[in-house]
Amino acid sequence: HVVLNPDIYWDGDVIGELTKYMDRNPDVGQVMPKIIYPSGETQYLCKLLPTPIDLIGRRFMPIRSYRKKHDYNYELHWTNYDKIMEVPLLSGCFMFLRVSVLEKVGGFDDRYFMYAEDFDLCRRIGEISKTVFYPFVSVTHVYEKGSYKNKKLLKYHIQSIIKYFNKWGWFFDTKRGARNKKCIQTIKLL
Secondary structure, eight states: OEEEOTTEEOOSOHHHHHHHHHHHOTTEEEEEEEEEOTTSOBOOOEEOOOOHHHHHHHHHOOOHHHHHHHHHHHTTGGGTTOSOEEOSEEOTTEEEEOHHHHHHHTSSOTTOSSSSHHHHHHHHHHTTSEEEEEEEEEEEEOOOOGGGTOHHHHHHHHHHHHHHHHHHOSSOOHHHHHHHHHHHHHHHHO
């Protein structure tokens, strides 16, 4: 099953390549290709499971150097996005999902209108199967950042983030810490 934003496009057989990868790896429940800007630059959309500080700080912190340093770790910039890696949080802009896993986790949580619904779904998928970044095919994402430009969308974004942390835990989330630590250790071994 594919879920994608309307501002995604690609050339070539991306779907076929991802299907072959999923067929060869039955333990993978979700895979995301490399996501690029129209300019060809990589979009850093592989992330660790967020803390409230991760999301609030990167959105509202006015100090650019802080955000850049923070994002280097939170968005896994140090991996170079050039290898297959299991990542706890993949962007919802392009979600290639194994139907049996999607059914097992119950699909999207209806409590989310938009924003953070991908965080929640990816996290639930990651509890029963692998969530994998696959860099050998790419799609282009125009990436409008609507909630940065529109107050109504910002309101929806904030409401969704509150719902996410109410569900998974604000500061006391042992699963988050363990999953992030495992991700970092595994990638360093690649």
